[in-house]
Amino acid sequence: MTELAGRVTSLDGISAADDDAVLANGCQHVYHSQSSAIRDAARLFRDSDYHLEHITCLDLRSDEGGGLRLSYQFNVHGTSDRHLLLVDLAPDAHAPTIVDIFRGADWYEREAFDMHGVVIDDHPDLRRLLMPEDYTGHPLLKDFADADPERHIMAAPMSEEDEGDG
Amino acid sequence: MLKQTLTGARSLLTGMKVTFKNAFKKPVTSQYPRERIEMSQAYRNVIVLVEKEDVGSHDCIDCGMCERVCPSFCIKVEGERPEGMKRKRATRFEVDFALCSECGLCLDVCPTDTLGYSREFDQAGYGRNDFLYDLLIPYRDREETVRDTLRAAEAEAAAAKKAAVAKKAAAKKAAEEKDAAGDEAPGGDGDDS
Amino acid sequence: MAETMELVPDATDPKTYYLNMGPQHPSTHGVLRIRLHLEGERILGADPIIGYGHRAHEKMAENRDYLQFLPNSSRVDYLSGMIYNLAYCQAIEHAIELDVPERAEVIRIICGELNRISSHLLWLGTFVLDLGGFTPFLYGFDDREKILDILDSITGSRLTYCYGRFGGVTMDVDDEFLRRTSDFCDYFKRRLGEFDELVTDNVIYQQRTKDVGVISSDLIQDYALSGPVLRAAGVAHDVRKTEPYGGYDRFDFDVPVGQRGGDCFDRHTVRMEEMRQSLRIIDQALACLPDGPIMAAKVPKRIRPPAGDHYFAVESARGHFGMFITSDGTDIPVRHKLRTPSFVNVSTMPVVLPGTMLADTVAILGSIDIVVPEIDR
Structure with missing residues (x-):
């Protein structure tokens, strides 16, 4: 365990993930974190010259006891030392923002809000990112079903009578 | 100011030199349709059923692999087992080219290698249904003859196999009989060879 | 913000x-x-x-098996589709621990670098076109066409290649391909000199790009910039060097960096130099192309990466392209996040653009080499 990893795990609410239980191929360090601890961790990574590679939201509600999960991945330029923080969110799907620490988190957090409905507390500008402003629903949730039939793209070819419309 | 003008003029002239040189090059465009460029051997377009020499027709056995692997769900295959035949034959093979993304996964999985790419390149249509391809069209009229040949070939193969099995069984039986005979009457007139 | x-x-x-x-x-x-x-x-x-070109690639990935996502991968970025397509193959190979034959690896590198040059050429052409120069656009497209013809001869398509497969590539290269590639390399080395005379040394071009749109080092850590934008700001970081994937460690190449603090002209010089380095890699790869199979002997019929997270990054023409694949051990991924470089680069615009002039917006947007489908995915 590197010195930085030791400092990360010494933070309140963060514990190193068990290597046997969690597989993170390509990431050197994996942690479980509570959502309250993510800002401290982000600040620590920022002070250590690390950058935020991505924030990915996962819908694990079909698993037993699972909910939404945010994965924060930090890395450093020049070499490869990836730290992956897994934050399991409470059922109300709230997470603190880290925009004031990493400005690049802005769009990732908006994407998590847009696609998974994670509410990022204190985000200065929480709007939809990819979907239209008036869109309802969060498309990357596993139980998502688009209610508006007009938006459905026909996968099956048109019937013979419709021919000529194209 | 003067220096700036001079640098500007020099860079202009350098640029002009390059364009001047290129102005005398042969044009790289070809005047389609009067001229045609050679098509790549690997060219990909809508899939077709390739004629297999040993069958005299396509060799689609309706295994459904291409239908299953297709990411765009644009292949529909149906088939039947012709009477007196072991092997299945496709009775319907349709491709909705409007959905196809030409990835070639169907060619990869085809167990009889009977899928290939068409050399067409200028498909156009007025509606989506214009791109529904029936791949069996070139083979329909000779399907019955092909089936007869295949049936005959299968029957022949089956007969040959049967004969081989029978021969083997006979040989085995003979050997057993010989053994038995040998047990019963040592030095009997078994065909020792 | x-x-x-x-x-x-x-x-x-x-x-x-x-x-x-x-x-x-x-x-x-x-x-x-x-x-x-x-x-x-x-x-x-x-x-x-953003989002006008959103095609829900990530949602599609969650609804089909790993193999069926293959045609999507090259459509994430249609200008360097080969790199993205091969990156996806490499990500899955990395996840299921499948070794690729050496010949396939070298072929992949040749095709990937050719694709990188073609992507940079299109960038050069359209960027100069944005600034008002029409001639380099035509020259750039002419040379790009030569690359597309070469790639067409082995893949059968010109933009969305779908050439890689898990464990190798679909089609072997022949002598004709190798001859054409090495001819192109010889030709293009001379041609790059012409581009330098025509574009890089041009006074108007320099005035439009120098000290314009500085994306400086203080934004790097904030936004995790990558690719030519990062290198132009003076950080010699290249995924091909830091985590050599797919056999890049066998080849000798330099990572160019900008000298002026990360303005549009820096991004131009970095990309021009990257094309030269790509040619260097191709030359070496052509010289050492080994014989052998192009597909791994044992590719599992059903692709089932072990349950857990898999991250794999490559250096695409635009920067760090990462795939975060979460598997639950079945045929279908739970989540397939595409971390695309243009997405990151464009997200800096609210910081970079204020204070500049409207006409410079065109130069700045052009110089970061955006591909909109890659932003929207």
Whole structure:
């Protein structure tokens, strides 16, 4: 365990993930974190010259006891030392923002809000990112079903009578 | 100011030199349709059923692999087992080219290698249904003859196999009989060879 | 962000106004819309509005098995589809621990670098076109066409290649391909000199790009910039060097960096130098192309990466392209996140654009080499 990893795990609410239980191929360090601890961790990574590679939201509600999960991945330029923080969110799907620490988190957090409905507390500008402003629903949730039939793209070819419309 | 003008003029002239040189090059465009460029051997377009020499027709056995692997769900295959035949034959093979993304996964999985790419390149249509391809069209009229040949070939193969099995069984039986005979009457007139 | 917050209409100031640049604008290279807050021609605030080309690749990935996502991979970025396609193959090979034969690896590198050059050439052409020069655009497309013909001869398509497969590539290269590639390399080395004379040394071009749109080192850590934008700012970081994937460690190449602090001209010189380095890699790869199979002997019929997270990154023509695949051990991924470089680069626009002139917006957007489908995914 590197010195930085030791400092990360010494933070309140963060514990190193068990290597046997969690597989993170390509990431050197994996942690479980509570959502309250993510800002401290982000600040620590920022002070250590690390950058935020991505924030990915996962819908694990079909698993037993699972909910939404945010994965924060930090890395450093020049070499490869990836730290992956897994934050399991409470059922109300709230997470603190880290925009004031990493400005690049802005769009990732908006994407998590847009696609998974994670509410990022204190985000200065929480709007939809990819979907239209008036869109309802969060498309990357596993139980998502688009209610508006007009938006459905026909996968099956048109019937013979419709021919000529194209 | 003067220096700036001079640098500007020099860079202009350098640029002009390059364009001047290129102005005398042969044009790289070809005047389609009067001229045609050679098509790549690997060219990909809508899939077709390739004629297999040993069958005299396509060799689609309706295994459904291409239908299953297709990411765009644009292949529909149906088939039947012709009477007196072991092997299945496709009775319907349709491709909705409007959905196809030409990835070639169907060619990869085809167990009889009977899928290939068409050399067409200028498909156009007025509606989506214009791109529904029936791949069996070139083979329909000779399907019955092909089936007869295949049936005959299968029957022949089956007969040959049967004969081989029978021969083997006979040989085995003979050997057993010989053994038995040998047990019963040592030095009997078994065909020792 | 503080900068986007400035976009709240300021009714008290009658001199400022809003302007939509895009969704249909020739220099946004696709359907990108930037809402600009202007005072005269000076930009006070910028707010990129993306998603017009959203094709739900990530949702599609969750609804099909790993193999069926293959054609999608090269459509994420249609200008360097080969790199993205091979990256996806490599990500899955990495996840299921499948070894690729050496010949296939070298072929992949040749094709990937050719694709990188073609992507940079298109960037050069359209960027100079944005700034008002028409000739380099035609020359760039001419040379790009030569690369597309070469790639066409082995893949059968010109943009969305779908050439890689898990464990190798679909088609072997023949002597004709190798001859054409090495001919192209020889030709293009001379041609790059012409581009330098025509574009790099041009005074008007220099004046339009020098000290314009500085994306400096203080933004790097904030935004995790990558690719030519990062290198132009002076950081010699290249995924091909830091985590040599797919056999890149066998080849000798340099990582160019900008000298002027990360302005548009730096990004230009870095990309020009990258093309030269790509040619170097191709030359070496052609010289050492081993014989052997192009597909791994044992590719599992069903692709089932072990349950857990898999991250794999490559250096695409635009920067760090990462795939975060979460598997639950079945045929279908739980999540397939695409971390695309253009997405990151465009998200810096609210910080980079304010203070510049409207005409420079075109130069800045062009110089970061955006591919809109890659932003929207």
